Amino acid sequence: MAASYFQERQAPATQDGLSPASPAVASRGANALSSRITSVLSASYADLEIRDALETLDGRGVKNTAETRRQIRLDVQKEVIQCNGEIVQDFGEVAAQLKRIGSAISSLNRYCADMRSHIESANRETGPVLEEANSLLTQKKQIETKQQILHAFNSHFLVSGEESNVLTSTAEPVNEEFFQTLTRVRKIHHDCQVLLGTEDQTLGLEVLEQSSKQLNAAFQKLYRWIQREFKTLDLENPQINASVRRSLRVLAERPALFQSCLDFFAEARENILSDSFYAALTGSTTDNTNFATKPIEFHAHEPLRYVGDMLAWGHSATVSEREALEVLFISEGDEIRRSIQAGLESEPWLRDEDAEVFDGKKALNQLVSRDLTGVARLLRQRTEQVIQSHDDATLAYKIANLIGFYKSTFGKLLGSDSEVLEVFNALEVSAMRQFRGNMRDHVASVQSELTVAPLDLSPPDFLEEALEMLKALAKSYDTSVATVDDRDNAFQSVLAETLDPFLGGCENLYKGMPQPNGDIFAINCLLAAKLVLSPYSFTKSRATEIEGTISEHTGRLIEYQHGYFAHMSGLHALLEALSSVSDSTESLKTIPTLEPFQPEALVSASQQLDEFIPSALLDAAENIKKLRNRKMVQEITEEAAGRFCEDFEFVESKILAADELLFAQKDGEEDDEPGLRDLFPRTSGEIRVLLS
Structure with missing residues (x-):
């Protein structure tokens, strides 16, 4: 479209009757054209406004013609004027609406002022009424709070008549309701400290006094109830009443009542166990009630068995008693200790600074020991009768050992500081004293037999009897x-x-x-x-x-046998003669001059040796044949023979040394005189072989 636009702009045109061919027209046309071209070339077609304008033209479907190019500005201006007119018309409508809104707002302001005046007038009239209503509501809230406090106080600090009857009346049972009520009263008594902290302490003192009376009455009731239960309590039943255990734990908060209750229980159990032991001994109780079981006194014919059966019964009763009481005290030991501690804190005047903290096991041992006091007393009487009525020292010692064994057993059950162990100590001392007295009497009676030893040198009869007794002991x-x-x-x-x-x-x-x-x-x-x-x-x-x-x-x-070998072999004389001879040459030269080494004496000693050696061992063993240990006979004889061989080697070495000196003096000269070796030809090797 831009290309066609420039092409059409190159067509000849006339203005003001000037021909394009004229120089002035041509000069202005060239400047305008160059300015246009420069403007077009300098324009940036990447600008967003130009792009939007081109898109708008393209969207209108405008064709690039001369007519269109001439009318486009007019068309655009026309459209702008139309749009501005429409806008002015719309703003006129808006202005009319704003005028109506302004009048509405003015009307509303008048209405609001009227309402404000009416409200202020109403507030002035209703103010005193609202203040009175607020005061009444505050008073109502305070009364409701006081009512709640009174209700809470009555429900927490006051005990009803029914609850007081359950707590203090002996006609009412000691059951779960009793313990719940007791717990509640104890809490009331404890919480009275809050009331005592207020300015008006009268109420707190009254509640504290009332709760103290109720607690004292409740503990007295519990104490008497436990005493009644102890009279009929069956300890043989493993399922002991749980309420008794709970009652003991609760009663522990009154240490004096708890200890009194334990004393009563110990006394009752002591009587029961004493009657049971007496029944086991004789077959009947103190009230002449017979039992089907055979009594110990009838079937225990031997004194040792009689004492052993009594001790065994006591041990069995102790184990049963401890197991039964352990359920009462050890299972609740910590609770009882805490209850006693709480009781002492609530009653500090009962506290003993030197007293030990409650120990469940120690208390159990002490209680079992007290229960066995009567049994121990009866056991001591019967055992001492047995000990003193027999003169057999072995029996007295066996009884002492049996008592010592049971003493250690009871020590493990009841502790080393139990009073029952004192009875065992006394019985053991009595039995040992009887044993020593009987032994001294026996020794005095056999002293008359200490005259001569048996011919066969065996142990005498009194020693055999003593050893048999010692073996039994x-x-x-x-x-x-x-x-x-x-x-x-x-x-x-x-x-x-x-x-x-x-x-x-x-x-x-x-x-x-x-x-x-x-x-x-x-x-x-x-x-x-x-x-x-x-x-x-x-x-x-x-x-x-x-x-x-x-x-x-x-x-x-051995020394005796050695001497026997030396004397009977004839070697003793040679040994005595050589005892003064040393190893020096001069001393060795004197050996042939000694009397036992003279030819006749030496030949006689050699013959005596030859006669003795073949039967030497048998003859020597015959000397100690009455020794009852045959092995010792052989060992002693062989040891003596060995020493004899050493003595013979000594004599042989001296003889050989003397002969060597004698032959050295002769310097090889022939001499028919025999040497000491020739006169005494036996060698140490031959002697050892013959004595082996």
Whole structure:
């Protein structure tokens, strides 16, 4: 379209009667054309306004003709004028509407002023009424608040007559309702502190006094109820009434009543257990009621079994009592301790600064110990009768061990500070005192038998009897006192009573006997004692001590056998002669001049040696054949034979050394005189072979 526009603009035109060919016209046309071209070329067709204008023309469907180009400006201006006219017309309508709105607003303002005046007049008339209404509403709210406070106070701090009757009347049962009411009254009593903190304390004091009276009456009722329950309480039933446990926990808030209740219970249980123990012993109770079970006194014929059955019954009763009471105290131990602590805080005048905090297990042990007081007293009487009515020392010691065993068992059940253990300590001391007295009487009775030892050098009868008794005592001690810490030292007193006097008697006999019979007799007695002591660990130290004594006697027997070998073989004279000879040359030269080394004496010693050696071991063993341990006989003889061989080697070495010096003096000269070796030809190797 732009191209056609420029093409049409190049067509010749006339203006004011001038020909285009005239120079002036041509000059102006050229300037206009160059300005137009410059304007067109300088225009930026990327401008948005030009683009919008071109799009508008294109949208109108305008064709690029000369007529159109001439009329386009007029058409546009015409349209602008029309649009402006329409706008002016529209604004006229708007102005009319604005005038109507202005009149409406003026009317509304007049109406608002009228309403404002009416409202102000109404406010002036209704003001006093509203103030009175607000005052009445405030008073109503205050009254409602006071009513709520009064209702809350009555419901929290006041106890109804029915609740008071449940709490204090003995005709009413102790049930869940009682405990709930008691809990509520305790809370009221505690919350009175809030009332006492106000300016007017009269109400708080009145409520506190009333709640205190109700609580005291309730705890008294609970205390009497628990006492009645304790009279009929069946501890054998594992399902003990839960209300009793709960009652004890609650009653613990009054420590004095709680302790009094425990004392009453302990006294009742003591009587019950004493009657049960008496019935188990005799078959009937104190009120002559017979039982179907066979009594202990009828079927326990042996004293030891009689005491053991009584102790076993006491142990069984203790276990049952502890298990039953454990449900009452240990299961609620923490609650009871807290209740007692709360009671002491509420009643500080009852607090003892030195008193220990309630311990459930300790209290249980103390209560069980108090329950067993009557049983322990009856047990002590019967056991002391058994101990004092028998003179058998073994029986007294077995009873002491049995009592010691049960003492340790009761100590684990009731604690080391239980009063029941004092009874066991007294019985154990009594039994041991009876044992020592019986042993001393027995030792005094057998002292007359300490005259001579048996011909076969075996342990005497009194020692055999003592060892049999010691064996029974050691077995009893080993099975009964398994928990003693210092077991070795604990049995030393028994050894001092049952073994040492009899070994001392054997020692007196052995001292007056010739050798080797004395040492043989001593070894036989000590071996018998060691045989009894060896199986037990608590006699190890004494067995070791006896072994040392046996070794001493064995050493003396070896010396005796060694002397026997030396004298019977003829070697003793040679050893004595050589005892003064040293290893120096001058001393060795004197050996042939010694009397035992003279040819005749040396030949005689050699013959005596040859006659003795073949049967030396048998002859030497015959000397100690009464030693009851055959192995020791062999070992002692062989040890003595070994020492004899060493002595023979010593003699042989001296003889050889003397012969060497003698041959060295002769310097190879022939001499028919025989040497010491020729006169005493046996060698140490031959002696060892013959004595092996």
